[in-house]
Amino acid sequence: MPVSRAPAGSGRDLLGVLHPSARALPGPQPVTPPPVATGGRLSRTALGLLGTAALLLSVAASVRIGSADVGYGELGRALGGRLGLAVEPLPPLLDSLIWDLRLPRVLLAALVGAALAVCGAVLQAVTRNALAEPYLLGVSSGASTGAVVVVVLGIGAGSLGVTGGAFTGALLSFGLLLILLRRGGLDSLRIVLTGVIVGEFFAAVTALILMASGDADTTRAITHWLLGSMASARWDVVVIGAVTTVVGLAVTWACAGALDGFAFGADTAASLGVGVRATRATLLVVTALMTSVAVASVGAIGFVGLIVPHGVRFLVGPTHRVLLPFTALAGAVFLVWADALARIAFTPREVPVGVFTALLGVPLFLLILRKRGEL
Numbered sequence: 001m002p003v004s005r006a007p008a009g010s011g012r013d014l015l016g017v018l019h020p021s022a023r024a025l026p027g028p029q030p031v032t033p034p035p036v037a038t039g040g041r042l043s044r045t046a047l048g049l050l051g052t053a054a055l056l057l058s059v060a061a062s063v064r065i066g067s068a069d070v071g072y073g074e075l076g077r078a079l080g081g082r083l084g085l086a087v088e089p090l091p092p093l094l095d096s097l098i099w100d101l102r103l104p105r106v107l108l109a110a111l112v113g114a115a116l117a118v119c120g121a122v123l124q125a126v127t128r129n130a131l132a133e134p135y136l137l138g139v140s141s142g143a144s145t146g147a148v149v150v151v152v153l154g155i156g157a158g159s160l161g162v163t164g165g166a167f168t169g170a171l172l173s174f175g176l177l178l179i180l181l182r183r184g185g186l187d188s189l190r191i192v193l194t195g196v197i198v199g200e201f202f203a204a205v206t207a208l209i210l211m212a213s214g215d216a217d218t219t220r221a222i223t224h225w226l227l228g229s230m231a232s233a234r235w236d237v238v239v240i241g242a243v244t245t246v247v248g249l250a251v252t253w254a255c256a257g258a259l260d261g262f263a264f265g266a267d268t269a270a271s272l273g274v275g276v277r278a279t280r281a282t283l284l285v286v287t288a289l290m291t292s293v294a295v296a297s298v299g300a301i302g303f304v305g306l307i308v309p310h311g312v313r314f315l316v317g318p319t320h321r322v323l324l325p326f327t328a329l330a331g332a333v334f335l336v337w338a339d340a341l342a343r344i345a346f347t348p349r350e351v352p353v354g355v356f357t358a359l360l361g362v363p364l365f366l367l368i369l370r371k372r373g374e375l
Contacts, residue, residue, distance in 0.1 A: 044322060047315075051329035058333050059110060062340045063102045067347055070098055078103075105233040109339040109353075110332035111241040112294045113304055115248060117331025118324055119287040120305025121312075122252050125259040125320065126283055127188040133305035134291040136191075137284065138198035142173020143295040144226055145202045145209070151222055152213045162225070163237070163296050170292035173202050177288075186280045187266065227352035228301035230339050237297050248290040249328055255279060256321035263318065301354045303361030304331055310368050334360075 064070045078098040080087035089095070119134035127136070134140075146169020147162050149155050160168060177198045181190060210219050252259070258279045261269030266276050294301075308331045309323070316322050335353070338360060342353040 044316065048326065048329075051326060051333070055110065055329055055333050055336075058336045059106050062106045062109075062336050063098065065340045065344055066102065068097060070094070070102065074098065100235075104235050104238050105230045105339070106336060108233040108238050108241055108297060109230050109335045111238065111245045112298055112301065113308075113331040113333070113335025113338075114328035115241070115245045115290045115294050115331075116301065116305040117308040117312075117327045117334075118245075118249055118252060119290050121309035121320070121323060121327045122259065122283055122287050123305075124309055125263045126280055127192050128263065128265065129188065129192060130310070131306070132192070133302075134287065134294070135199065135300065135302070135305070137177055137195045137288050137291065138173045138202060139170040139288055139291050140295050140300040141199040141202035141206065142176075143167065143170040143292065144206045144222075144300065145169045146172070146296075147225065148206050148209050148222055152209050152215070152218055163232075167292055167296035169202070170288075170295055173198055174288040174292065176201075178284075186277055186284070191280075191284070224352055225299045226354075228299040228354035228357070229342075229350070229352055230298055231350065233298075241293060241297055244290055244293045245328075248286050249324065251286050252283065253321065253324050255283060256319075256324060259283075259320040260318070263320075299352070299354065301335070301357055303357045303365075304335055307361045307365045307368065308334055311364065314368060314371060 060072065060075060063075055064072065074090060074094060075098060077087045077090050078095055081089055081095070082099065090098070116134050120132065123132040123134065123136055124130060126132075129136075143166040146165040146167070149169070150160055150162055150165030155165075177194055180194045180198070210222065213219070257272065258269055258274040261272045261274050262280075269279075270276050309327050312327045312330050313323055316326050335357070338356045339353045341360075342351045342356050345351055345356070
């Protein structure tokens with residue numbers, strides 16, 4: 001199984017919690033699911049409209065869910081007031097609950113879900129590995145180290161904060177990955193192996209810092225953050241996530257033809273006129289930036305980038321020009337509902353959303369494998 005969520009208790013267990021990256025098989029494994037008949041352009045258009053409607057309804061329903069119920073009318077009044085419409089204003093406390101707490105959290109969940117799902121689909125094609133996911137490049141472990149350095153050691157606490165520290169650590173880990181890949185090339189096997197090495201290195205550094213601190217409360221708080229939480233969502237983080245996700249999706253969608261070729265090997269991509277090295281480098285940079293922003297914003301949330309692309313590929317087929325936008329929609333809906341469950345399942349306590357993505361992801365992944373005849 002690509003994700004290991006072992007409870008803390010030993011050094012190895014702690015590494016498993018702090019490093020949620022997929023344990024991708026080192027050898028190339030082509031992602032070549034059986035083609036699925038979708039009924040042509042009309043059915044895909046209908047499916048796209050259905051997915052968009054499902055996302056909008058999911059966002060609206062999730063904003064209502066919480067310790068204090070919010071009606072659709074109150075949600076409409078809060079949005080109408082912000083848009084300058086002639087609506088009866090809400091009480092300040094309720095308006096702040098909707099606009100400052102609920103709505104940024106739900107929108108951030110949708111953006112992070114879309115980004116992680118798209119990154120997973122791209123990396124599965126680039127590496128030809130069915131177990132690839134966004135954390136394959138080691139950026140989640142680098143983000144964990146950056147966050148721990150800020151929280152435990154206090155380095156950059158005043159200027160960076162946890163989010164800034166996590167983003168800096170993610171960029172450093174990706175920079176190390178590029179340095180290690182510089183001479184040997186960007187073939188899929190080297191990307192997988194080097195990503196695992198970089199991830200394990202930063203996971204070890206993170207564990208070492210936490211153990212050296214000797215503070216159980218700090219370790220517990222950091223571990224909770226690493227498993228994923230939308231609780232600290234703010235509008236500025238939402239804006240950054242929106243820009244990163246939209247630009248990343250546009251770049252990867254523009255490379256859809258190259259991704260189709262990569263899914264069958266570098267030689268096939270080259271025969272289609274794809275600049276293999278330059279395109280791979282571009283896609284790695286884009287997915288690393290999208291993943292870095294996502295992890296820095298909400299922590300490392302596993303399984304979204306692994307199972308969602310496989311499920312969508314089963315529905316719409318492997319053509320990336322169709323696969324990528326549908327994957328973004330499905331990832332957004334999936335994480336919105338996972339976060340809603342994390343908020344209400346054990347009220348008033350909040351469970352890390354990464355726990356629910358794993359609990360939901362395992363049976364869904366098994367179902368996908370069974371439908372494809374691989375289980």
